[in-house]
Amino acid sequence: xxxxxxxxxxxxxxxxxxxxxxxxxxxxxxxxxxxxxxxxxxxxxxxxxxxxxxxxxxxxxxxxxxxxxxxxxxxxxxxxxxxxxxxxxxxxxxxxxxxxxxxxxxxxxxxxxxxxxxxxxxxxxxxxxxxxxxxxxxxxxxxxxxxxxxxxxxxxxxxxxxxxxxxxxxxxxxxxxxxxxxxxxxxxxxxxxxxxxxxxxxxxxxxxxxxxxxxxxxxxxxxxxxxxxxxxxxxxxxxxxxxxxxxxxxxxxxxxxxxxx
Amino acid sequence: xxxxxxxxxxxxxxxxxxxxxxxxxxxxxxxxxxxxxxxxxxxxxxxxxxxxxxxxxxxxxxxxxx
Numbered sequence: 001x002x003x004x005x006x007x008x009x010x011x012x013x014x015x016x017x018x019x020x021x022x023x024x025x026x027x028x029x030x031x032x033x034x035x036x037x038x039x040x041x042x043x044x045x046x047x048x049x050x051x052x053x054x055x056x057x058x059x060x061x062x063x064x065x066x067x068x069x070x071x072x073x074x075x076x077x078x079x080x081x082x083x084x085x086x087x088x089x090x091x092x093x094x095x096x097x098x099x100x101x102x103x104x105x106x107x108x109x110x111x112x113x114x115x116x117x118x119x120x121x122x123x124x125x126x127x128x129x130x131x132x133x134x135x136x137x138x139x140x141x142x143x144x145x146x147x148x149x150x151x152x153x154x155x156x157x158x159x160x161x162x163x164x165x166x167x168x169x170x171x172x173x174x175x176x177x178x179x180x181x182x183x184x185x186x187x188x189x190x191x192x193x194x195x196x197x198x199x200x201x202x203x204x205x206x207x208x209x210x211x212x213x214x215x216x217x218x219x220x221x222x223x224x225x226x227x228x229x230x231x232x233x234x235x236x237x238x239x240x241x242x243x244x245x246x247x248x249x250x251x252x253x254x255x256x257x258x259x260x261x
Numbered sequence: 262x263x264x265x266x267x268x269x270x271x272x273x274x275x276x277x278x279x280x281x282x283x284x285x286x287x288x289x290x291x292x293x294x295x296x297x298x299x300x301x302x303x304x305x306x307x308x309x310x311x312x313x314x315x316x317x318x319x320x321x322x323x324x325x326x327x
Contacts, residue, residue, distance in 0.1 A: 016327030026325065041326020044267050044319060045286075045293060053292035054323050070326050080299075084321055087301045088294035155327065182327075204327030 002199055004177050005125050005146050007064065011036045012194065013224040014066070014179060015217070016204025023057045025213050030063065033217035037064045039095055039202065041071070042085055066127065068095040074108070075115035082119050094119065095149065096128040105155040109136050113143065120144035129181055132163035137170045137178075148174065149202065151182040152193065156205045158185025161192050171197045187216075187223030194227025195235060262314040273312060280307040282318070293322045 002009040015035040020026035030038060040054060058065070067085035072078035078098045086092055096119065098111045112128050113136065119126050125146045130136055132150040140148055150170050153159035160183060161167060171178050177199035184190050185206045193201050203220055210216035264271055266282070273282065279302060283290050295302045296319040302310060312318070 017325035018327045020325060039327055040323040042294075042321050043324045045288060045322050047267055047269060047286060047320075050286075050288060051324065053289070054325055055292065067323065068326055083301055084294050084296065087303070088321065088323060202327070 002177060004127070009036045009064070009200075011221075011224075012200040012228055013190070013220055014039065014181075014200055014202040015207060016202060017054060017058075018204055019208035020213060021208075023052055023054065026208075027057045029207055029213045029217040030058065032214045032221065033203075033207065034221045036062070037066050037200075039066045039068050039204070041068050042081055042088065043071075064093065065089050065091050066093050066095050067091070068129075069097045069115075070099070072098050073100045074098060075111035075118070078111070078115045079118055079122075082115075082124060083122075086124065092123055093125045094127065096126050099155075107131055107151070109133065112136075113139055116140055116145050117143040127179065132166035132170060134166055134169040134173060138173060141174070141176050145176060147177040147179050147199070149179045149181040152180050152189065153183030155182045157183050158206055159183050160185055160189035161196075164192070164196070167193070167198070168196055187219045190220055191223040191227035191230075194224055195230045197231050200224075262312075264312055264314070264316045264318055266318045267320055277312055278308060279310045279312065279318075282312065283307065283320075286320070288320065293320045295320055 002012050011034045013033055013035050014037040015030055015033050016039045017026055067089055069078040069081040072081050078096055082094050096115055098108045098115060099105045100108050107129050112130055116126050116128050127147045127149055128140050128145050129149045137148045150167050152161040152163060179200045179202055180193040180198045181202040184201055184203050190201045207213050207217045262275055264273055279295055290307050298317050
C-alpha cells in the first residue's frame with residue numbers, strides 16, 4: 001500500500017489525462033490502468049469552442065484528482081494556478097510544475113523550492129515535479145513536500161529512466177514517497193523504476209499516444225505490479241563475471257572422462 | 262458596458278452577475294472557476310456578484326494534462 005500524507009493507494013501507477021484522442025478512450029484507459037490518482041491541468045476556457053468538462057468523465061469517488069500547475073514559468077504563476085486549482089477541485093492536492101523553458105520543459109529548481117515552501121504554508125499537499133537532483137529532493141522534503149517526483153527524462157520524450165543513478169540516490173535518502181515522473185515511454189521503464197524501489201510512477205504520453213491506449217494502460221498496470229513485486233521480493237546481486245547457475249559438482253565430464261581415464 | 266472575458270472584449274448589460282454571464286456563455290458554473298481582476302471568486306458568490314465596467318474576467322477549467 002502506498003501512503004502519501006494520510007491517503008492510501010493500492011495502485012502505484014498514476015496516470016496523466018493529456019493527449020488522449022477522446023474522452024471516451026481516456027476514461028477506458030484510466031479504468032484499464034487501475035490508477036487511483038490522475039493528473040489534470042487548468043486552462044482558460046476557449047469561449048469559441050468550449051470542450052467537454054473533463055471532470056464529468058472521471059469518477060471522483062474512486063479516483064484521486066491531482067491538479068498540476070503546467071504552464072507556470074515561475075513560482076508566482078505556479079502559486080496562482082495552485083489556488084485556482086484548489087478553488088476548482090476542492091482538493092489541496094497539487095502536482096507542482098514550474099517549467100520556464102518550453103523547449104526542454106525542465107523544472108526550475110529554485111522556483112520549485114520557493115513555491116513548495118509557500119504552498120505548504122498555504123495548506124496544500126504538494127508533490128513537486130523536479131529534476132533528479134538528490135540534494136534538491138532533500139531540500140523539498142525539508143520544506144514539507146508530501147512526495148517528490150523526479151524526472152526519468154524530459155516530459156513527453158519516452159526516453160525512459162536516463163537519470164537512474166540520481167533517482168537511486170533520491171530513493172535511498174527519501175523520507176517521503178518517490179514518484180518517478182516524465183519520460184517513462186514503455187512498460188519496461190516503469191518496471192525498472194519500480195524495481196529500483198520507486199514508490200510509484202506517473203505515465204501519460206506513453207499510454208495516450210499508443211496505438212491502443214487502453215491495452216497499453218493494462219500493460220503498464222502489469223509492469224508496475226511486476227516491478228514492485230520484484231523490489232519487495234529482493235533482487236539478487238549483479239556481477240560482471242559469469243557465475244554458473246547449475247551445480248559445479250557431479251558433472252558428467254568428471255565422472256566419465258574417456259580421454260584421460 | 263464592457264468587460265474583458267478570457268482576453269476578449271465583451272459588451273454586457275449593467276448589473277449582470279457572474280452567474281448570468283456564465284449562463285450566456287453556456288458554461289455550467291460548477292465546471293469553471295472564475296477569477297476577476299486576478300482575485301478568485303467563491304462559487305457561492307456567482308449569483309450575487311455584479312460585474313463592473315472594465316473587469317478582467319478569467320474563466321478556467323480542468324483539461325487533460327500530465
